[in-house]
Amino acid sequence: MEPIRPDLVPNPAVRRLSFYLRQMESFQRKGLATVSSKQLGDSLGFTDAQVRKDMSYFGQFGHPGVGYPVEEMITQLRHILGTDKTWNVLLVGAGNLGRAMLAYRGFDVRGFRIVAVFDADRNKIGKKMASLMIQPLTALEKTIAAQSIRLAILAVPAEHAEEVANRLVEAGIRGILNFAPVTLTLPPKVAVNSVDVAVQLEQLSFHVNFPALEPSGQS
Amino acid sequence: MEPIRPDLVPNPAVRRLSFYLRQMESFQRKGLATVSSKQLGDSLGFTDAQVRKDMSYFGQFGHPGVGYPVEEMITQLRHILGTDKTWNVLLVGAGNLGRAMLAYRGFDVRGFRIVAVFDADRNKIGKKMASLMIQPLTALEKTIAAQSIRLAILAVPAEHAEEVANRLVEAGIRGILNFAPVTLTLPPKVAVNSVDVAVQLEQLSFHVNFPALEPSGQS
16 A cells, blocks of 8 residues: 555545545444445435545545455555544633533544633632533633643633634644634634534525425435 | 425535525615625625526526516525524533624524523533523433424533434424534434534635635635
8 A cells, every 4th residue: 555645634634534535434334344435425415426536635545346355455544544543622612512512522532622611700710510621711821731622612702712712822832723704814734624504504505495405315 | 486395405505595695685775686606606606507506406597688686586495494484493512612603603603593402511500591491411301392493502522412412302402513523424414513613724725735725705
C-alpha cells in the first residue's frame, strides 16, 4: 500500500470518511471481511465511482473483484481522522446545550472526552456540572496547557461566540465546534465546524416543500 | 427568468443554497445590489464555477459582467428553501438538548416555530417547558393534525430514536432533525437530517491532526 497522503484529501471527502468509517464498522459487526465499492456506496447513497475516488486518496486500497478489507480500512480511517487516540475537549457554555453535550453518549466511543467546562457567568463558576467544576474564562490558558486540549465545543449565546472563540484560539485551541448561529472569523490555522440548527431545518423544509424529490437521507 | 425547477437540484446543492442565502443576506446588510459569482464563491470557499452551476438550477439568474441581483436572489432562495413561510415544528425530548432547542434564537428569523413538546417520561408530562405544556406521545396525532405540523426535532436517547421516529412518521411528520447518534431507517417519503456531534468533532480532529491542510471553514 502506498503511504497515506491526508493533505491531498479535499474537505467534502473528509466528511465522507466519517460516513465510510461508520459504515465499515457496521459491516464489521455483521462479520464481513471485505466489501465492494458498490456495497459501500449503495449503503450510503454515493456512487461506487465516488467511493473509489475517495479511497484512492489513501493509495492502493482494495483490488478489483476482491473489494476493500473492512478491518484494515477501519484502522486506516480512524488513523487519518485522528480518532485512534483520545482527544481532550473543552466546553464553553454551562447552559442547557452545554449540559446536553456533557451527557452526550456518542463522544466516548469516538475518543472525545470533555475534560473541562467554562462559563462567563459568575453564578455558575465554581459549581459542578456532571463531575466537572465550572471554570472562569481566565483559567483557559492554564487548563488548556495542563490538559493538552486542542478541541473546543462552543455552546454560548450568539453575541459572545466570536469573542470567546478568539480567546480560545489565543489560548491554544485549534478546532472549534460552534453551535452559535453566527459566522466566526478566525485565523486560517483554526478549523471551525458550525452546527447551525436552523440550516438543518431549512434542508428539511426544502424537501417537505417538494416531496417529489429524493429524500436527503442521513447526511 | 425561467421557471424554478427545484426537483433538478441535487442534495449537496440544496445545502449550499442555505449558505448562499445567508451570504446574500450579509451582502444585503452591506448595501450591495449585485454580486458576482466570484464574490459569492470567495466569501464561502466555493469556486465561482460551482456557484454558477448551483445558480443555474434556478434558470437564468444574473448576467455576465453584471452579477446576481442580491434582493431577488434572497427572495428566490427563501422561496425554494421554503423559509418564506412559517413552519410549525414539534420537539420530542424535554431534556437538556430539547430545552436548548426551545431556547435557540436562530429559529424564529428562519420561520421555524416550536409549537409543541413531547416526552415519554410520565414525570415530565403535564409540566411546562418555556411556555409549552409537555405532552405524552399518545397526543402526537391529534396535535400534528390540529397544528398542521410537518417538521420534528428528535432529541431523545439513542435507544428510543428509531421507535419515536416511526411514530412521528405515522402521525404525519415528513421531515426529522435527529440528534441521536443512530442511523434512522424510515420510508423514503421522509427527509431526515442527522446531526451527529461526534462526526462534527471528528472533522476537526482530522484538521488538527494535519494542520498543514486548508482549514475546513464554516461548513
